């Protein structure tokens with residue numbers, strides 16, 4: 227039993243707006259929650275559902291049968307729509323029509339559409355018809371990270387509420403709250419002592435992980451799961467910029483054969499190159515502070531060359547998203563970086579300087 231509002235960290239302004247609209251009975255019938263994925267927009271939608279459906283009080287008691295059913299995602303008054311594979315198809319919109327055709331005495335009914343930008347055209351047109359003549363006490367909450375991918379006709383029918391990445395403090399609280407909920411808190415408490423929060427499964431000493439996640443819990447999970455891929459990605463970049471031959475311990479083809487993982491390696495490279503540029507400018511907001519080896523190597527490369535390599539990783543990301551052959555694309559980039567640095571070094575050697583370890 228829980229008031230879902232209490233599990234949300236951050237998004238204070240957005241919550242205040244929504245809750246006061248519920249209290250004043252001015253909540254728009256169709257809302258669009260935008261912002262990056264993994265920051266808790268669905269949790270806000272569910273907390274809003276609890277507030278609208280609670281039998282007892284405002285914002286929500288967290289204890290009545292309505293509140294509990296929303297928390298357990300079993301409420302008959304809340305319909306969840308998600309993509310089926312790559313798209314939300316018209317069948318899902320038919321489910322909305324069926325849901326709305328049922329008689330209901332509930333104070334509200336909600337339709338929460340996750341990844342709304344994945345609606346295909348037919349589905350979007352069908353939804354538009356419903357949004358044009360919204361039944362009373364029915365609220366649509368569309369969640370999307372790609373606003374521009376949503377048809378303008380849909381966007382013109384919804385009120386957009388923008389959500390922002392979580393602050394590090396809110397990420398820590400979210401992690402701790404999730405771990406406590408999962409029963410990972412096992413600290414013994416002496417009588418009379420205040421219960422302390424035990425360190426959760428995410429190692430909070432790994433500050434880089436919070437920074438690398440850029441306010442998204444989804445990203446945090448990705449970094450947590452791919453720690454060894456990150457190490458290999460940095461090792462590979464170190465080899466490329468040092469002009470080394472590929473080590474038998476780093477197999478590019480194996481590392482990047484899956485597109486998702488290839489994009490992750492690309493992200494690692496972009497972040498560490500950004501770190502190296504910031505370090506050169508004597509900035510302090512370094513993400514991968516623990517990666518002293520690769521950062522020291524990159525420090526010996528001129529700023530302009532680091533920028534060129536960064537731009538090449540941006541192109542690589544585009545190519546990967548355009549379904550380029552991942553191992554081949556990485557192989558090419560690896561060779562390009564080696565060539566680029568060889569040329570820079572040769573030029574500098576002629577001028578009597580060397581600054582790269584080749």
Ligand SMILES: [Zn+2]
Pocket residue numbers: 279280281282283286287288289290291292293
């Ligand atoms: Zn309640």
